Amino acid sequence: MITEKLQKAMNEQIGAELWSANLYLSMSLHVARVGYTGMAHWLKKQWEEENSHAYQMADYLVSRDGKAVVDKVDVVPVDFGTPLEVFEQVYSHECRVTALISNLLDLAIAEKDKVTEEFLRGFIREQAEEEATALGIVGRLKLAGTTGLLVVDQQLGAR
Numbered sequence: 001m002i003t004e005k006l007q008k009a010m011n012e013q014i015g016a017e018l019w020s021a022n023l024y025l026s027m028s029l030h031v032a033r034v035g036y037t038g039m040a041h042w043l044k045k046q047w048e049e050e051n052s053h054a055y056q057m058a059d060y061l062v063s064r065d066g067k068a069v070v071d072k073v074d075v076v077p078v079d080f081g082t083p084l085e086v087f088e089q090v091y092s093h094e095c096r097v098t099a100l101i102s103n104l105l106d107l108a109i110a111e112k113d114k115v116t117e118e119f120l121r122g123f124i125r126e127q128a129e130e131e132a133t134a135l136g137i138v139g140r141l142k143l144a145g146t147t148g149l150l151v152v153d154q155q156l157g158a159r
């Protein structure tokens with residue numbers, strides 16, 4: 001059993017994960033238009049991952065006798081600039097998501113729901129990895145400059 005308050009917040013997070021998925025799909029299409037197939041592949045994987053986060057959360061709610069809903073998802077941006085600007089936006093987006101999950105975890109603790117707390121800790125750990133990965137790519141893109149972009153593109157294509 002999960003409290004109404006926590007269920008509502010979890011459903012909002014499901015919406016946020018679906019929005020993230022759409023954001024990455026839009027970014028993937030953006031870089032694909034320019035011809036960076038490796039980056040497009042990496043971002044498409046990210047799209048799949050965010051969809052799976054939404055599903056894991058919905059599945060978790062159901063397992064706790066809760067009600068998971070698929071709500072309206074806001075539109076996402078279309079243009080993201082240069083590859084470096086794209087990945088800087090990936091990084092800042094993941095930092096925002098970390099804050100969202102962190103608030104959700106605070107709520108689970110306040111509601112004394114240890115099971116949900118445990119469930120969310122897995123996501124918090126994953127956020128640390130997501131931030132580090134995005135930051136690493138931003139760093140490599142800065143080092144690469146214009147000439148090395150295709151090398152980084154190739155590396156990201158191997159994900």
Ligand SMILES: [Fe+2]
Nearest residue numbers: 017020050053
């Ligand atoms: Fe996520």
Ligand SMILES: [Fe+2]
Nearest residue numbers: 050094097130
């Ligand atoms: Fe993410």
